[in-house]
Amino acid sequence: MEGLKHIPVMLNEAVNVLSVMPGRVYVDGTIGGGGFSEEILRRSSPGGFLIGIDRDADAVKNVQIELEKEFDRKRFKLFYSNFSKIDEIVKESGFKNVDGIILDLGISRIQLEGNRGFSFKEEGGLDMRMDKGDGLTAYDVVNRYPEKILADIIWRFGDERHSRKIARKIVESRKNKRIETPIELSKVIKKAIFKGSGKLRIDPATKTFMALRIFINKEYDSLIEFLGKLKDVLNIGGVIAILSFHSGEDRIVKNFFKNNPDFKSLSKKPILPEGEEVRFNPRSRSAKLRAFCHV
Ligand SMILES: C[S@@+](CC[C@H](N)C(=O)[O-])C[C@H]1O[C@@H](n2cnc3c(N)ncnc32)[C@H](O)[C@@H]1O
Numbered sequence: 319m320e321g322l323k324h325i326p327v328m329l330n331e332a333v334n335v336l337s338v339m340p341g342r343v344y345v346d347g348t349i350g351g352g353g354f355s356e357e358i359l360r361r362s363s364p365g366g367f368l369i370g371i372d373r374d375a376d377a378v379k380n381v382q383i384e385l386e387k388e389f390d391r392k393r394f395k396l397f398y399s400n401f402s403k404i405d406e407i408v409k410e411s412g413f414k415n416v417d418g419i420i421l422d423l424g425i426s427r428i429q430l431e432g433n434r435g436f437s438f439k440e441e442g443g444l445d446m447r448m449d450k451g452d453g454l455t456a457y458d459v460v461n462r463y464p465e466k467i468l469a470d471i472i473w474r475f476g477d478e479r480h481s482r483k484i485a486r487k488i489v490e491s492r493k494n495k496r497i498e499t500p501i502e503l504s505k506v507i508k509k510a511i512f513k514g515s516g517k518l519r520i521d522p523a524t525k526t527f528m529a530l531r532i533f534i535n536k537e538y539d540s541l542i543e544f545l546g547k548l549k550d551v552l553n554i555g556g557v558i559a560i561l562s563f564h565s566g567e568d569r570i571v572k573n574f575f576k577n578n579p580d581f582k583s584l585s586k587k588p589i590l591p592e593g594e595e596v597r598f599n600p601r602s603r604s605a606k607l608r609a610f611c612h613v
Pocket of ligand 1: 324325326327347348349350351352353354355371372373374377399400401402422423424425426427448540541
């Protein structure tokens with residue numbers, strides 16, 4: 319969306335932990351608005367190379383234009399792809415291994431506010447695909463899936479304790495009229511679980527929207543596949559840094575590296591954003607950064 323910028327979360331912490339050095343090769347597996355990619359290119363100059371990946375074609379197109387304004391085109395190559403294909407992408411870029419990899423999981427502000435169905439506050443289609451060319455939309459899932467499967471998705475990926483009530487209400491509501499927009503869906507969810515009294519800490523639709531997004535984009539599958547390939551693409555001494563935004567994806571990361579003899583954690587606890595950043599950028603509130611060195 320023209321004019322909308324993503325504000326990178328924990329930019330300094332994330333790029334610092336990679337210890338970016340001139341002449342080395344780095345992967346930004348989630349280029350989004352290009353904030354991390356730019357910083358890596360700056361710090362790896364002269365001679366450093368960046369491989370950028372995003373499954374959103376618009377993100378790749380826009381970041382290509384932005385990076386070309388500041389950096390030599392020979393210093394980076396961007397791929398419209400899934401970071402789960404990291405092995406093929408590194409090879410196609412002409413390298414055997416890389417010196418650092420960063421993942422900033424989830425969606426960008428450009429996607430969230432781009433009328434693509436991610437935000438429960440917007441009109442527009444119920445899409446929610448990061449890659450507009452791939453797979454089912456939220457419309458398909460919400461209007462066609464059986465109640466039991468819907469409830470399981472909302473429970474498993476959203477940790478939503480009212481999952482059954484929400485699924486029941488969705489099925490009841492779509493019998494009269496298909497659920498076409500995020501606003502319509504969020505009204506159905508609210509009717510299912512909000513009794514109209516008490517103060518809400520988060521919008522009642524938050525967890526269901528997150529669950530649908532994770533399911534539709536097969537986010538956990540991509541992360542697990544990526545982690546399985548990591549030690550073959552990251553040089554010994556190289557660093558992997560992963561920024562996650564909710565407990566489900568953080569659990570996958572934490573469990574993969576726990577007692578893993580190939581990787582050493584670079585901090586005892588996950589690195590969290592500073593108070594100032596949390597005040598200035600609310601999206602950073604739930605961020606957790608974990609970093610590991612390939613040993
Ligand atoms: C939070 S944003 C990244 C923001 C970026 N660090 C910046 O500074 O602008 C996440 C991006 O990752 C992309 N993404 C999420 N999962 C992906 C995957 N499995 N493969 C490739 N890209 C993915 C999304 O399309 C989105 O553009």
